[in-house]
Amino acid sequence: MNVGMGNCFPLTGLSGSLAGLSIDYEQAKLHQRVFIQIPQEQVNIIFLIFVFVVVGLLLILIHKWVNAESMLEKCYVGKLMTDLPTRKGSGVSRSSKSSKGSTSSNSLTPSGIISKAPPTFSQATSPQIPVYDWFQNSRAVTLSVYTRWKNIQPEHITVDKADRDLLLTVVIDMFIYTVHLVHTESGKVEVTLPKCKPEYTWKTLGKSLPGDKSFLKASETETVFREGEVVSVRQVTHDTKLLCIAPPHGSRVCVPIGHHIHIKHTVQDMEITRSYTSVLPSLIQNNQDPRIDQGTAVYLLIKIYPNGALTPWIDTLQPGNKIHFSGSTGTFDLSQLAGVTHLFLFAAGTGFTPMMRIIYHTVVTSEESSKMQVHLMFYNKKEQDIFWRHELDILASTSSRWFQVTYVLSEATENWTGLRGQICMAHLADKIPVIEDSIKPLVCACGPRPFTELVMRLAKSHGLQDTNLHAFLG
Numbered sequence: 001m002n003v004g005m006g007n008c009f010p011l012t013g014l015s016g017s018l019a020g021l022s023i024d025y026e027q028a029k030l031h032q033r034v035f036i037q038i039p040q041e042q043v044n045i046i047f048l049i050f051v052f053v054v055v056g057l058l059l060i061l062i063h064k065w066v067n068a069e070s071m072l073e074k075c076y077v078g079k080l081m082t083d084l085p086t087r088k089g090s091g092v093s094r095s096s097k098s099s100k101g102s103t104s105s106n107s108l109t110p111s112g113i114i115s116k117a118p119p120t121f122s123q124a125t126s127p128q129i130p131v132y133d134w135f136q137n138s139r140a141v142t143l144s145v146y147t148r149w150k151n152i153q154p155e156h157i158t159v160d161k162a163d164r165d166l167l168l169t170v171v172i173d174m175f176i177y178t179v180h181l182v183h184t185e186s187g188k189v190e191v192t193l194p195k196c197k198p199e200y201t202w203k204t205l206g207k208s209l210p211g212d213k214s215f216l217k218a219s220e221t222e223t224v225f226r227e228g229e230v231v232s233v234r235q236v237t238h239d240t241k242l243l244c245i246a247p248p249h250g251s252r253v254c255v256p257i258g259h260h261i262h263i264k265h266t267v268q269d270m271e272i273t274r275s276y277t278s279v280l281p282s283l284i285q286n287n288q289d290p291r292i293d294q295g296t297a298v299y300l301l302i303k304i305y306p307n308g309a310l311t312p313w314i315d316t317l318q319p320g321n322k323i324h325f326s327g328s329t330g331t332f333d334l335s336q337l338a339g340v341t342h343l344f345l346f347a348a349g350t351g352f353t354p355m356m357r358i359i360y361h362t363v364v365t366s367e368e369s370s371k372m373q374v375h376l377m378f379y380n381k382k383e384q385d386i387f388w389r390h391e392l393d394i395l396a397s398t399s400s401r402w403f404q405v406t407y408v409l410s411e412a413t414e415n416w417t418g419l420r421g422q423i424c425m426a427h428l429a430d431k432i433p434v435i436e437d438s439i440k441p442l443v444c445a446c447g448p449r450p451f452t453e454l455v456m457r458l459a460k461s462h463g464l465q466d467t468n469l470h471a472f473l474g
Helices: 040-062 068-073 349-365 389-398 425-429 449-461
Strands: 097-099 102-104 131-136 140-146 157-162 165-172 175-182 188-194 214-217 225-237 240-246 251-253 260-267 270-279 298-303 322-326 342-348 373-380 403-409 441-446 469-472
Touching: 140 165, 140 175, 157 188, 165 188, 225 251, 260 298, 270 298, 270 349, 298 349, 342 349, 342 449, 349 373, 349 389, 349 441, 389 403, 425 449, 441 449, 449 469
Parallel strands: 342 373, 342 441, 373 403, 441 469
Antiparallel strands: 097 102, 102 188, 131 140, 140 188, 157 165, 157 251, 165 175, 175 214, 225 240, 225 322, 240 298, 260 270, 260 322
16 A cells, blocks of 8 residues: 655565665565655654664673673672772871871862762751761772861871771860771761772671760760880980880871870779870971871870879880870860960970970971961979970070070079079060950960969969960860
C-alpha cells in the first residue's frame, strides 16, 4: 500500500538503500508494501541519530572508563581520594605542623577527593558542636574534624592510637571534643592513618567507643593518661630539672603555649597528680628540638621539693623510666596577643614556665611587623634560683629593641645590685606606660596563687581592664 511517492522509510524491516527514492520490504506471507513519506531533511537527522547511538554503544562496551558501573566497581567505601593529602607549601612552621602517622592543619587540601562539600554551620554565639567525616584511598584513611574555631592550632590536637583503638582529643576554646573509635577547612582537623594493608577496603571507619563525639567543657572532661617514657633528664639549677618525655608509639601530643599537662603516680598506695607547664629545651633558636612540633616530645621544668608529694619520685627518674601524663589543658590563647604593643610578664619561681614559650614566640620567632615590647619581671629568692639566666641575658642583649628582663630577689646577698623585695605597685607603675589609643598592653602573671592574684589587683589599680590581663592559675 503506497501512502505517497518520493523518499520513503519503511515501518518494519529494511530492504534496499537509504539513498533510494523508496525503501520497501516484502514479507513472505504479506504481499503488500507500506510506505510513509518523510522529507529528506528528517532522513538525514534520523541517520545521524542512528550513527551516534551505534558509536555510543560501542564506546560503552569497549571503553570502561565511560561506564558508570565499571567506575562504581572500583569505588571504596567512604570518600575516595586519588592520593594522600598534601600540605600547601613546604617545611614546618608554628602554625602548620605535621607528625609521623598523623597530620593536622586547617590548611590541608586533599587532592582528588570525591566528596560533598564540608558540613555547613549556622551562626551562633556559643561554641558549636563539631562534626567529623572520613575518606580513604588505597593507602590510607583520613579523618576530618570540622571545628569551626578560627584559632585552632596543631597544638590543640592530641592523638592516641593503641592497636585498633583511636582516641582523638581536640581542645576548642574552653571545650574538648573527643572522637573515640575502634576499627572493626574553616577549622578542619585531619588525621591520616596509613593502611597496614594498602589495598584493603574499609567498610566503616570504626565502631564508636565511650566518649565518641562528646563535646564538653574541659573542666567536665575526664582526664586521659598515657604511659610515656623519660628520654632525658638535665639539671637546670640546684633544685630544678628539665625532663624530656616521649609519648607512647601511636600517640601525638603537642601542648599549646601556656598550657600544662598532668603527671600521675602512685605514692604509698595513693594516686598523686600534679600539673606542669610545657617548656622548651632552650631560648636559643638553634637549640630547639624538632620532636616538639612533631608531637613526639614534651619538655617539663620541675622544681624538686624534698618534702613534696610527687617531686621526690620525679627526682629519681632516669632515661628509660616510664611516666604517666595527660593531654594539655589551659586558658591562654595566642589570639590574646593580637594587636598588643606592650607585653609585661610577671613570674615568680617556676611561674616562669609559661613565660618561656611566650617570650620565644613573641621575641624570637615572630615576624618583624608583629613584634611587641616584651618585659619580663622575674622574682626569685636567691640569685642561684634564677632559671635560664644566661640565655635570658643573651636574648636581652641581642634583642634589646624588643626584650628586657628585670630580676628581683627577696633574699639577695650584699653583692646583689638588682631590685630587692616583693612585687609592689612601684614595679608596675615604672614599667607599664600610660594607656593611649596607640598602646595596647597585656599583663600576664604566674607563680604562687597569692603572687598572681596580687599582680592582677595591682594591674587593675593601675587602670588596666580584664581584657588587658591574664592570670596563669594551676
